[in-house]
Amino acid sequence: MNNLQLEALLNEILSPQLVKDYCPNGLQVEGKAEIKKIITGVTASKALIEQAIEHQADALLVHHGYFWKGEPEAIRGMKGQRLRQLIKHDINLFAYHLPLDIHPQLGNNAQLAQLLGIQVEGGLEGHAQSVAMYGCLNRNYSGDEFAQHLQTVLHRQPLHIAPEQTDKSIKKIAWCTGGGQDYIELAAEQGMDAFISGEISERTTYAARELNIHYFAAGHHATERYGVKALGEWLSREHGFVVEFIDIDNPV
Secondary structure, three states, X not given: OEHHHXXXXXXXXXXXXXXXXXXXXXXXXXXXXXXXXXXXEEEOOHHHXXXXXXXXXXXXXXEEOOOOOOOOOOOOHHHHHHHHHHXXXXXXXXXXXXXXXXXXXXXXXXXXXXXXXXXXXXXXXOOOOOXXXXXXXXXXXXXXXXXXXXXXXXXXXXXXXXXXXXXXXXXXXXXXXXXXXXXXXXXXXXXXXXXXXXXXXXXXHHHHHHHOOEEEXXXXXXXXXXXXXXXXXXXXXXXXXXXXXXXXXXXX
């Protein structure tokens, strides 16, 4: 498939035009016209680009690409090195940020819910483009039990901040993959027992305790592996691309 046709296909399923984002979504770096082999991954780091070169990929498809709002515009240093490698090897770079967080089937939030056994009930912000979601677990968990569940599913130990009522059980839960820790107050206002995101800020600890809500920081990378992986699997299954997901480990 032609690279511009692939961009149109991805835009059709992810609808980036409906989302106000911090970066351009779609084809960020244009490479060879014909695409057969795609490497997917979370972030277009030097290590992932090297893997794409080694696997002789025609394209990289990632969640975290380049050209973020507020970043230096000059193509130099680390940014220049990454772009030179992509251009030298004629590799296309496709990146989808918030559209890949919120997609109802392939998105990071939807995929995390599926993995954790959460029944999705809606968007925490009350609309279809909500970046944070809420739902219900199939049984009550203690804080320690749910922390262990997260560790088993995501293969990393989460940071659990317990509320002042430490024996509070968890059934109603909200989540936002990646850097969504500041949705904790909205989750508490809507009566959630727990909130999950990837990252934690210093202030989040006090919010969890004082708002009487369990908080789990499960890792920005660890919570956002699954959307781009699912999108790649869809491209392989429905459109015949050769796709491989490569997980470049990141402890954050």
